[in-house]
Amino acid sequence: MSEPRIIVVTGAARGIGLATLACFARDGDTVVAIDQDGPALDRAVAEVRAAGGSIAGRVADIGKPDDIRDLFAQLAREHGRLDVLVNNAGIVAAAPALETSLADWQRVLAINLTGTFLCCQEAGRLMGVQGRGSIVNVSSHSAIRGSHRRAAYAASKGGVEALTRVLAVELAERGIRVNAVAPGPIETPQVATGHSPARRQAWLDAVPLARYGTVDEVAATIRFLASEAAAYITGQVIRIDGGFTAAGLQSPV
Template identity: 45%
Template sequence: MPDHGSVLVTGGASGIGLALVEDLLKAGWRVVAADVSEANLAATQAALAGHGNALRVLQLDVTDEPAVVETVAAVDRDFGPLRGVVNCAGIARDVPALDTSADLFRKILDVNLVGTFVVAREAARAMKANGGGSIVNIASVSGQRGNLGRSAYGSSKAGVILLTQVMAVELAADNVRVNAVAPGPIETPLVKALHTNEARAAWMRTVPMKRYAAPGEVAGAIAFLLDGTKSGFVTGQTLGVDGGFAAGGLIGQ
């Protein structure tokens, strides 16, 4: 099996991040799963112990800039060369705009947008020195459409999409590709906690495929964007994994 190098996955101990870690290990990547939850990291380490030294887990809060700088440098130095980074770490709230406090807005932006930026910035510095790599940011269909209750979350993910485009343009000459994935409704622990029965019914009325996706269905799209042999001329793009949501117009009852 080929050695693709190492990839750092934030939010890598649950949901989309965990599914991706599993897929990448099977494909021959060396993977660092970073997460803020010690319990989830311990469970991930135990569940994937069969992959041996190809997997490392570490605790990381992406809002802690010094910790991010130190972590990315250490991963590249001790487990590198760093060839891929995926920004899966994120939080969400469904709150009407008029009920959203500035503190909540800032908290969501800090994790989803600023955290993504700092991790991507540090990764790009390492990848530039290594001759290239791929950064994949997790956006959302809520960063592309005015979904109810998503003033803070949607704004953060819209920012991720534009950040992706800017960094892709700036880093293209360094052979560092930057893309995003925009999931629709995915059966992750975060979504299960957030989506009420009413919310689920609303999604089913607007998603042409009439279902939620499994995390692994998003992981496959991310893996494609990480693999330079398959997506080497793809940069600055946002790939929708949304069951047709963004394409839908009047789709029936």
């Protein structure tokens, strides 16, 4: 039997990150869950462990470069290798562009874009020693569609997609693939309570498949991109959005 892979997932205490973690753990991989929310992380680790998964949790703020440096130094010491990194941690600052404070802009960019970049740098160095590895970044439909109150968030996710392509090219010679997934509306616990009936209906009207996606559907795509089945795929963004970003006028008449 081959050695279990070492998989790191950031923002793993809930939502898409937790589903991704559980998905890799079910495959028999060793998963390392990163989150800034210690109590929620403890619950996630306990849940995955109770299901038989091999898992460790590490509290870290992906918006803090020192946390990222310490995290990867510890990973190198404890595991000596890294097979897959999923850069999932992300936040939204929902405000009109003209009312977005500099502090909110910088916090969103620091976590979603700079944090992703620094984690990719650290992972690229570790994976480069092995001559193989896979990085999956989590983008959003907002990277390529302009929605209200998403200036900082959209800018950060657009940056993530551009970064994905550059890293795919630069890290290819080290045997590292870099891809991204871009979810549309996904039914996480936060979304379930946070989306008003009017917002929910606006989404159902705009998505050709007329439903929200599930966290398991996103996790399955991340799992695929990290697998050998995707060995010839790098620099790509897979959109998991029920057709939202593909759609034009949605009327047959």
